[in-house]
Amino acid sequence: MTCHTRTLTCFFLCCFLSTLAPLATSKTALRAPPSPGYGSRVITASLEEEEYASFRAENPEWTFNHLAVDYRNGNVYLGAVNRIYKLSPGLEVQVSHETGPDEDNRKCYPPRIVQPCGEPLTLTNNVNKMLLMDYRENRLLACGSLYQGICKLLRLDDLFKLGEPFHKKEHYLSGVNESGSVFGVIVSYGNASPDMLFVATAVDGKPEYFPTISSRKLARNSEEDGMFAYVFHDEFVASMIKIPSDTFTVIPDFDIYYIYGFASGSFVYFLTLQPEMGGGPTAGSSSAGREQVYTSKIVRLCKADTAFNSYVEVPVGCVSGNVEYRLLEAAYLSKAGANLARSLDVAPDDDVLFAVFSKGQKRRPRQESQESALCVFSLRNINERIKDRLQSCYKGEGTLDLAWLKVKDIPCSSALLTIDDDFCGLDMNAPLGVSEMVRGKPLFSDASDKMTSVVAYVYKNHSLVFVGTKSGRVKKVSCGIAAARRGGNAAPPLHLPTVGDVIGAGRNEAS
């Protein structure tokens, strides 16, 4: 396959890159910044050639965490520390909505707005952790870090607060105050029933309070009592997965970081980065000096599965030129397009997943490697691998193999049944882990400037991928363009409004 790369030296911070593709493709996928803890202070939009509008918050400490663009009119919603903004397509402020700071303490559970709290309260910032467009109800779902992670429902027109449920356990998503820790996917079942919200979150050592992944009722009435209630919950079964507290005895700072999520066909998927559990009881003094190894995984659930028996997770990664890239930085769902489809052996309309990984399996904040690779996965291929494993497990082969869920060594049980593409699990052999890694097809790798974000769309049969780098550059990678057509009119101009950080290396400034 041929891929061409062009670097645009426009110094953009790339946290928000993926929010732009909805404008190009009229799709509604939105995503979080790829890494927690890095905020941008300025966003810019290129209006016409060489002309930019920009927006800065009135307080430089209110860094920007998430961005959502209404594909119907180009309005921009910005989730920042302590504020939610609505901006015009030209980035003029239309409304701002205050979310903080307020007196709080992360140890107050339940939060002090529900029950008096004995912990010392301090003025605490409200970091925006999730910003989702709810097109059906014309509202914005904005979840923050204050009060154990409660959410507001704001009217798209004027950010009027339609609801803010906070009096029940399920209203607290998690107390983490890092902006890239939560990912949500809204799933529709047609007009007859209300939508559902799949929420996946880091739990910051509190697995007893917060499920790492769950499905919630997204009531049409923003003030309804059952807003965010678990889709199903009885004494034994619930639409959630909790990390067992035993897992934290083995790895005290265990957590699952959710990098991306989307719905496709009858499934919901999340892409995660999680510490590897290692091969046995290695806890204790010796583990302290050892470097933690991480694995990237794709998690799949059936949209309609209220008991979460369909949970399957599969390691994903990429190998290019004998180098393993296994630390997921960012991902984006797109269509294959005719040209890429041919080399992946899928249909042009099939979903493909573009993913950026950095080298190895160890995260070293200090001497971090700059080496990264852009890879593509066919979702059909991932689904086939999951089906194969479900079929072999239901023949009694192997174990459930999910170390962090404490079901690693439980043998699969055999049962006589037909497992087709849409199988959603039974209360046996679930949840299931697949041990063998699914490898993406490498498209492009770079050793000097780490890629940290990605978006893609199809233009005249070509897949166009834009990656953002750590130093604030945008690279355009066009795949499947025949060499003869290179240049000329084969590469379309960049018509997207671009959003980024005019300061440039925003991420470096943060450290």
Ligand SMILES: *[C@@H]1O[C@H](CO)[C@@H](O)[C@H](O)[C@H]1NC(C)=O
């Ligand atoms: C998040 O919480 C930690 C510890 O409580 C604090 O040091 C940090 O400043 C907080 N981050 C933000 C963005 O408020």
Ligand SMILES: *[C@@H]1O[C@H](CO)[C@@H](O)[C@H](O)[C@H]1NC(C)=O
């Ligand atoms: C896209 O691919 C299809 C099928 O291969 C072909 O019929 C069509 O002409 C192509 N369109 C363009 C703009 O190249």
